[in-house]
Amino acid sequence: MYIVTGGAGFIGSGFVWKLNSMGIENILIVDRLGHKEKWKNLVNLRFQNFEHKDSFLDRLENGDFGRVEAIIHMGACSSTTESDADYLMHNNFSYSQRLARYCISSGSRFIYASSAATYGDGSRGFSDDPEIMPDLQPLNMYGYSKQLFDLWMHRQNWLDRAVGLKFFNVYGPNEYHKEDMQSVVRKAYFQVKQTGRVRLFKSYHPDYRHGEQKRDFIYLKDCLEAMAWLLEHQEVNGVFNLGSGRAESWNDLAGAVFKALGRETDIEYIDMPEEIRPKYQYFTRARMHRLEATGCPVRFSSLEEGVHDYILNHLEQDDPYLSLRPVEHQ
Numbered sequence: 001m002y003i004v005t006g007g008a009g010f011i012g013s014g015f016v017w018k019l020n021s022m023g024i025e026n027i028l029i030v031d032r033l034g035h036k037e038k039w040k041n042l043v044n045l046r047f048q049n050f051e052h053k054d055s056f057l058d059r060l061e062n063g064d065f066g067r068v069e070a071i072i073h074m075g076a077c078s079s080t081t082e083s084d085a086d087y088l089m090h091n092n093f094s095y096s097q098r099l100a101r102y103c104i105s106s107g108s109r110f111i112y113a114s115s116a117a118t119y120g121d122g123s124r125g126f127s128d129d130p131e132i133m134p135d136l137q138p139l140n141m142y143g144y145s146k147q148l149f150d151l152w153m154h155r156q157n158w159l160d161r162a163v164g165l166k167f168f169n170v171y172g173p174n175e176y177h178k179e180d181m182q183s184v185v186r187k188a189y190f191q192v193k194q195t196g197r198v199r200l201f202k203s204y205h206p207d208y209r210h211g212e213q214k215r216d217f218i219y220l221k222d223c224l225e226a227m228a229w230l231l232e233h234q235e236v237n238g239v240f241n242l243g244s245g246r247a248e249s250w251n252d253l254a255g256a257v258f259k260a261l262g263r264e265t266d267i268e269y270i271d272m273p274e275e276i277r278p279k280y281q282y283f284t285r286a287r288m289h290r291l292e293a294t295g296c297p298v299r300f301s302s303l304e305e306g307v308h309d310y311i312l313n314h315l316e317q318d319d320p321y322l323s324l325r326p327v328e329h330q
Contacts, residue, residue, distance in 0.1 A: 001068050003060075005030040005053065005099070006075030010175045011113070011167070011223060013041035015072055018224040020046050028065060030056045030075060038177035057098050070109035070231060073099050079181055080117060080142045081276075092145035093152075100158060109234055110162040111227060114150050116216070116243065116284055117143030118166060126216075127287045128166060128241045130154060139279040150239055160237050163230050165223075168243030168286050171306070172220025173314045184250065185217075185307055188257045189315050197266040198254040205282050210269040211251035216243035216285045219306030225298045226291070236294045243286025244300040256307035 002019060006012035007029030019027055027047035032054070033039050042050075051059065053075060059065065076092045096112060103110035119126050120137045133154060138144045153159050171183030188198045200211045208214075223242055230236060251267065258265045272280065301309070 001026055001028055001048075001065050003028045003030060003065070003068055003071045005056070005071065005073045006113075007031050007047070007050075008033060008038045008041050009074060010172075010178060011170065011220065012072070012074035013038075013045065013174050014172070014220050014224050015074065015227055016042075016045045016047060018228050022228065036177045041174045041177070053095075057095065060102055061098070068103075068106060068108045070111065071099055071103055072227070072231070073110065073112040076113060076146075077142065078115075078178075080140050081180075082142055085141050088141050088145040089148075092142070093148050096149045097152065100153060100156075100162065104156075104158055104161060109231060111230060112149075112162065112164050113146075114164040114166045114239060115143060115146040116166050116168040116241070116286065118147040118150065119143075119284065121281060122283050125287070126241065126285055128239055128290050130159065130239065133239070139281070153239075159239060163237055164239035165227070165230075165242045166239065166286070167223065168216040168218050168241070168284060170218055170220055170223055172310055174220070184253060185257060185310060186315065188254055189261075189311055192257060192261055192263065196263070197268050198257065199268050199270050200250045200254060201272040201280075202269045203282070204272060204277055204280075208282050211254070211267060212249045213280075213282045214247040214249050214284070215253075215281075216245070216247055217253060217303050217306070218242065218244045218286075219301045219310070221309070222298060222300045222306070226296055229296050229298060233294070233296075236296075238290070240291045240294075241286035241288055242291070243284075243288065244303075245286055245288040246303070247283060247285035248303050252303060253307070256304045257311065259304065260308045260311040 002024055004012050004016050007016050008031040016027055025046045029047050029050045030053050077088055082088055118136050118138050120139045124135055138147050150164055171185040175182050191198050202210045203213055254267050255265050
């Protein structure tokens with residue numbers, strides 16, 4: 001049995017698809033579907049069963065699911081603006097602790113989602129070296145909940161038997177249900193379709209012109225390839241960055257969207273809400289040397305390649321929950 005928490009969500013449903021492409025269908029999906037339409041992410045997938053997240057842990061610890069080969073833990077509150085700290089501690093920290101204890105005691109493979117939000121404003125760099133981990137200072141409670149779990153795993157000396165992934169700015173199919181947390185690629189696509197232009201935040205940092213704030217953008221399909229490789233290579237463990245290793249601007253992203261649609265670039269710079277200005281990241285770039293040193297062979301798409309595939313093969317098909325296709329490198 002392979003278990004994917006958050007299996008109806010963005011990265012989780014993508015990884016179920018990846019398992020299917022590897023011939024694996026003995027999958028338990030764990031999630032809370034609620035009133036959103038993320039259930040549609042499950043339609044084209046093959047899995048054995050579904051379990052609500054609130055009943056899952058007790059049943060897992062009771063042995064109800066038999067032998068568990070691996071738990072891929074993508075389930076969490078991923079909103080960077082969530083202000084309910086108690087909810088985040090329960091959902092992102094305590095829940096993950098119980099899963100980790102189960103996997104370590106049972107010998108099941110454990111791969112979990114950390115976050116690049118643990119790096120805060122980036123002033124301490126973006127190295128995933130374990131020795132630097134205690135010095136990081138996240139800017140929001142979401143990032144802090146992820147940081148706490150990384151540190152807890154480190155103190156337990158369990159990072160040599162599990163994998164944590166610090167996802168950077170992931171974009172791609174199956175994110176339509178994420179509302180305000182959708183990628184700017186998807187938001188920009190619909191802005192161009194509706195108005196012919198893309199709206200980006202102005203910069204309030206003297207070192208960055210409007211639209212030149214930089215992020216490490218990584219395409220979902222590349223994340224899935226790296227995760228599948230880590231699932232199969234159980235000798236590789238630790239916390240790893242998962243980004244492209246490149247820092248590109250919002251202007252670059254907008255330009256890639258316009259190019260994919262065959263249109264001229266037209267950008268409008270708008271005021272950034274005052275409440276997010278103090279916590280805004282102006283630069284992120286994953287240092288990928290540790291994952292590369294493991295021999296992970298994944299070639300990460302350029303921003304232009306990823307945006308082209310996402311728009312032409314998914315968004316332009318007017319079906320956000322298509323079966324995911326392999327990315328076509330240009």
